[in-house]
Amino acid sequence: MNRLSPNRGARRLLRDAALLLAMSALGIVFVAPLLFMVISSLKSDAAIFANLNSWSAYLPSSDWSLRNYSAVFEKSELPAFLLNSSLIAAPIVVGGVLVNSMLAFSIARMRWRGRQPVLALVVAMVIVPFEVIAIPLLSLVARLPWPGIEHGQLVMHTGWFNSLHVQVIPFLANAFCVFLFYQFFRDIPPELDEAAKMDGAGPWTIYARIIMPNSGPVIATAAIVLFISAWNQYLWPIMVIQGQAFRPVQPGIQQFFGRTNSWGQIMAYASVITLPVLAVFLLFQRQFVASVAGSGVKG
Amino acid sequence: MKPTLGQDSRRSVALFAAPALLLFVLFVALPMLLAAGATLTNHRLMSPEPTRYIGLDNYRRLLALDLVVIEPLRDARGALVRDEEGAGPRYPTWRQVRQQHPQLEGYRAAFHLDAGSSRIVLAASDPLFYRSLINTFLFAALVLPLQCGAALGLALLVNQKIRGRIFFRTVYFAPVVTSMVVASIVWAFMLNTDRGMLNELLRGLLHDPNAGPDWLGDSHYALPAIALMSAWQGAGFQMLVFLAGLQSISPELYEAATLMGANAWQRFVHVTLPGLRNTIIFVLVSTTLLAFGLFTQVDVMTSGGPLDSTSTVVYHAVRSGFKEQDVGYGSTITLVFFLIVLALSVLQRMLVAKGASK
Numbered sequence: 001m002n003r004l005s006p007n008r009g010a011r012r013l014l015r016d017a018a019l020l021l022a023m024s025a026l027g028i029v030f031v032a033p034l035l036f037m038v039i040s041s042l043k044s045d046a047a048i049f050a051n052l053n054s055w056s057a058y059l060p061s062s063d064w065s066l067r068n069y070s071a072v073f074e075k076s077e078l079p080a081f082l083l084n085s086s087l088i089a090a091p092i093v094v095g096g097v098l099v100n101s102m103l104a105f106s107i108a109r110m111r112w113r114g115r116q117p118v119l120a121l122v123v124a125m126v127i128v129p130f131e132v133i134a135i136p137l138l139s140l141v142a143r144l145p146w147p148g149i150e151h152g153q154l155v156m157h158t159g160w161f162n163s164l165h166v167q168v169i170p171f172l173a174n175a176f177c178v179f180l181f182y183q184f185f186r187d188i189p190p191e192l193d194e195a196a197k198m199d200g201a202g203p204w205t206i207y208a209r210i211i212m213p214n215s216g217p218v219i220a221t222a223a224i225v226l227f228i229s230a231w232n233q234y235l236w237p238i239m240v241i242q243g244q245a246f247r248p249v250q251p252g253i254q255q256f257f258g259r260t261n262s263w264g265q266i267m268a269y270a271s272v273i274t275l276p277v278l279a280v281f282l283l284f285q286r287q288f289v290a291s292v293a294g295s296g297v298k299g
Numbered sequence: 300m301k302p303t304l305g306q307d308s309r310r311s312v313a314l315f316a317a318p319a320l321l322l323f324v325l326f327v328a329l330p331m332l333l334a335a336g337a338t339l340t341n342h343r344l345m346s347p348e349p350t351r352y353i354g355l356d357n358y359r360r361l362l363a364l365d366l367v368v369i370e371p372l373r374d375a376r377g378a379l380v381r382d383e384e385g386a387g388p389r390y391p392t393w394r395q396v397r398q399q400h401p402q403l404e405g406y407r408a409a410f411h412l413d414a415g416s417s418r419i420v421l422a423a424s425d426p427l428f429y430r431s432l433i434n435t436f437l438f439a440a441l442v443l444p445l446q447c448g449a450a451l452g453l454a455l456l457v458n459q460k461i462r463g464r465i466f467f468r469t470v471y472f473a474p475v476v477t478s479m480v481v482a483s484i485v486w487a488f489m490l491n492t493d494r495g496m497l498n499e500l501l502r503g504l505l506h507d508p509n510a511g512p513d514w515l516g517d518s519h520y521a522l523p524a525i526a527l528m529s530a531w532q533g534a535g536f537q538m539l540v541f542l543a544g545l546q547s548i549s550p551e552l553y554e555a556a557t558l559m560g561a562n563a564w565q566r567f568v569h570v571t572l573p574g575l576r577n578t579i580i581f582v583l584v585s586t587t588l589l590a591f592g593l594f595t596q597v598d599v600m601t602s603g604g605p606l607d608s609t610s611t612v613v614y615h616a617v618r619s620g621f622k623e624q625d626v627g628y629g630s631t632i633t634l635v636f637f638l639i640v641l642a643l644s645v646l647q648r649m650l651v652a653k654g655a656s657k
Contacts, residue, residue, distance in 0.1 A: 001343060005313065006536065010341075019456065019459055019461055020461065022456060023456050023457070023461075023464075023467045026453065026467075026471070027467055027470045027471070028655050029531070030470055030471050030473065030531065030535070031470050031473065032473060032475060032496075033474070033482070033485045033486060033489060033524065034474065034477060035529070036485065036489070037481070037485045049494060052494050052495075052499060053496075053499040053503075054498060055560075057496060088613075098317055098318075099318040099319040099322065102315045102316070102318060102319065103315065103316050103318070103319035103320065105315055106312055106315035106316040107316075107538060109316065110307040110311070111310055111463050112307055113306055114311075114313045115625075118316070118387055119319070121323075124321070125327065127398075127585055127588050127644065128327075128588070128640075129338070129588050129589060129591065129592035129640075130592070131591075131592035131594055131613040131616075132592070132633060132637050133326075133327060133330050133331060133334075133627065133633075133637065133638065134335070134613075134616075134617070135616050135617070135620035135621065135629040135630055135632075135633045136330035136331055136333060136334030136337070136421075136630055137326060137330045138336060138344070138581070138620065138621060138626070139330070139333065139334070139342065139344065139574070139620075139630065140326075140329060140330045140333055140343055142345075169322075169326075170322075171327040173318075173319040173320075173322035173323050173326070173536070174320055175323075178319060194422075202311065202530075203307060203311045203314075203315065204311070204314075207315070227564070228476055231478070232478035232479065232480075234478070234480050235594055235595065235598075238598075239617070239621045250478055250480045251480075253480055253481065253484065254480055254598075254599055257484050257599070263488065264485060267485075270481045270484060274478065275475050275483065277476045277477070277478070278473065278476055278477075279471075281472075281476045282469070283604040285469060285472075289472075289539055291469070
């Protein structure tokens with residue numbers, strides 16, 4: 001062993017250097033478009049185009065400024081759209097964590113006939129892309145009733161178009177989140193709630209006092225999954241929202257993209273709507289990576 | 300009442316399971332059922348006219364296909380008439396063909412194939428559907444090896460015991476949390492013919508100031524360009540799934556293989572790949588289904604063009620069901636598409652399972 005070690009050490013160093021080189025090269029490929037987006041948002045259009053054919057496209061120019069940001073906040077509807085997206089994402093995250101964890105709890109921790117078929121259906125639904133049900137869902141929500149008050153009287157409107165709730169309610173139940181919660185709950189040792197059951201605790205107490213407080217990582221993951229998919233919705237809002245009042249950020253940037261010629265402002269808009277998601281991800285990434293990665297293997 | 304460890308009471312089960320299950324029934328199952336019914340009608344999103352039952356007309360309109368063989372035009376002496384460039388024979392216009400073949404009423408040419416001097420034309424009542432279907436398969440065929448291959452490569456890299464791997468894992472994952480709309484807009488800039496950095500890079504590498512195609516404006520390059528961008532955006536997710544698969548393989552297997560004299564490549568083929576079997580199935584199936592949902596990139600970057608080369612099935616369904624408000628027809632596209640997706644994922648599962656058992 002000892003005899004070999006200097007040679008081995010050198011080979012190991014070489015291997016690590018090669019690996020690091022490969023990882024960095026790929027890292028540049030993956031980060032360059034995002035870096036370009038953020039850097040360009042700080043430049044004037046003239047500077048963006050002057051820098052394009054060199055490394056300076058990815059470096060801030062000396063006269064960087066926040067002018068593009070103040071322009072999009074002042075002249076576009078971005079602030080209103082940011083508010084809409086927040087008002088859509090917040091109830092989806094809170095309500096989604098609640099209903100999906102409750103269904104998962106009933107499958108993983110309660111005994112009833114039919115839970116196996118329900119689990120199989122949930123697993124099957126995980127891989128059905130939303131695009132497949134978009135048009136059928138569109139014609140359904142066109143016919144659904146929604147209560148409103150006119151002249152002090154309760155009236156039923158038909159159709160959910162142009163509202164916040166049409167962008168929230170269909171997305172509360174999420175098969176992938178049910179599955180994440182199910183996997184996590186299943187692996188919590190049964191002793192934890194059996195003792196409580198002996199003491200006469202009902203399922204609600206077990207859920208709220210024992211299971212959920214011990215499920216921090218999976219709650220964080222489900223919240224991130226729900227937040228990202230709510231924040232990044234595009235196909236659904238372009239179909240159900242006309243006019244600006246309830247428009248969220250992704251159709252917002254697409255509209256802005258079509259109306260303006262200033263790439264600096266487009267990149268500023270893109271950065272504003274991307275950075276919150278990146279920040280949330282970076283904050284919770286350890287839990288997130290662990291449970292998302294687990295979902296594919298055991299499934 | 301004594302608490303039991305047997306069956307939970309129906310009321311408490313219902314309390315926990317009902318909210319999410321009701322939402323699934325209302326917003327997944329019910330729309331699919333209604334859609335199946337709508338395919339038999341001429342239902343429109345907003346229409347003063349009552350919805351009428353039209354039987355299988357929507358399916359006929361969507362799927363109807365016919366093959367015609369067209370003979371080239373000949374002049375009075377029977378010699379072939381050449382087209383303007385003198386390259387090939389000239390064929391009658393589609394209008395003339397339809398007059399000769401009354402059964403082609405309402406059909407348009409979708410594709411053609413030249414066999415000898417005659418031309419075989421595939422005519423469809425909705426050629427754009429077939430075009431979109433083929434584009435969708437083509438996109439899946441491009442993006443599947445690109446995205447899954449990249450994901451496996453990245454996972455193998457960040458699985459190495461080396462400093463900085465957490466950092467790089469985060470970097471590779473960053474595009475996944477970027478929305479597809481933003482990714483499409485940034486890439487539309489980078490793919491620009493004259494000023495985009497991809498072409499600038501190509502020109503620099505090839506020392507040719509004219510190198511680089513018109514990525515989004517050329518019908519041969521638009522779909523591959525979208526595939527490239529989609530793989531960039533999505534590979535980080537599959538990387539995480541592969542990474543978990545890699546970490547679930549027992550290190551003892553690698554030690555045993557090393558003791559038996561296996562080199563790195565042999566360890567990869569005989570330990571890593573078999574150990575990743577379930578992961579590979581999951582990644583292939585889920586990536587295929589994601590690829591079949593292609594819509595946003597097309598809507599933002601090309602609007603289905605140029606020359607319909609990036610129109611996809613979902614794009615076509617949205618065009619009919621939403622933009623043209625023809626819910627009956629849009630639902631028909633969706634339902635046929637759903638059946639294709641279902642059949643394909645079953646087939647893929649069977650194929651991968653079979654391959655792995657050998």
